Amino acid sequence: MKRFAIRAMGRMLLLLAIIVPAQAADAPNDREALSGLKTTRTVFDVRAPDREKLIFNLELIKETWEGMAAQRVKPEMVVTFRGPGIRLLTREQAADEIAPLITELKRMGVRFEVCTVATRIFKVDKATIIPDIAIVGNSLISLIGYQNRGYALVVLM
Numbered sequence: 001m002k003r004f005a006i007r008a009m010g011r012m013l014l015l016l017a018i019i020v021p022a023q024a025a026d027a028p029n030d031r032e033a034l035s036g037l038k039t040t041r042t043v044f045d046v047r048a049p050d051r052e053k054l055i056f057n058l059e060l061i062k063e064t065w066e067g068m069a070a071q072r073v074k075p076e077m078v079v080t081f082r083g084p085g086i087r088l089l090t091r092e093q094a095a096d097e098i099a100p101l102i103t104e105l106k107r108m109g110v111r112f113e114v115c116t117v118a119t120r121i122f123k124v125d126k127a128t129i130i131p132d133i134a135i136v137g138n139s140l141i142s143l144i145g146y147q148n149r150g151y152a153l154v155v156l157m
């Protein structure tokens with residue numbers, strides 16, 4: 001009787017060993033796109049005009065970073081901000097959810113830049129921009145430079 005129970009248990013474990021990996025293989029992944037990559041380089045052109053879209057975009061960037069890292073690909077990311085949404089990047093406006101998200105992403109290795117041209121056009125005092133964001137001369141020049149260095153461009157609005 002004991003031999004029968006041991007054999008049945010062995011068959012059940014064998015069946016589980018076959019089924020569980022098959023189910024895991026069916027889980028969505030980015031294996032094809034990331035095949036052969038050890039690192040990726042991405043520059044995000046963020047032009048979100050309002051708080052909700054900006055927070056959504058920052059959370060999406062975080063999820064993208066985590067998804068790549070989970071698939072054993074090291075993400076190198078730069079986020080450039082331009083457009084009217086830069087008004088949300090001041091210490092006063094960003095204090096609630098925006099600044100903490102940016103700080104968390106910066107700790108993960110993401111670089112942030114805001115366009116001086118946009119600060120001039122939208123009348124944002126550069127001294128009020130949260131400290132985790134670098135102030136650059138022109139984000140279009142940044143975008144051109146990063147793309148010429150092999151960074152993939154992702155536009156988020």
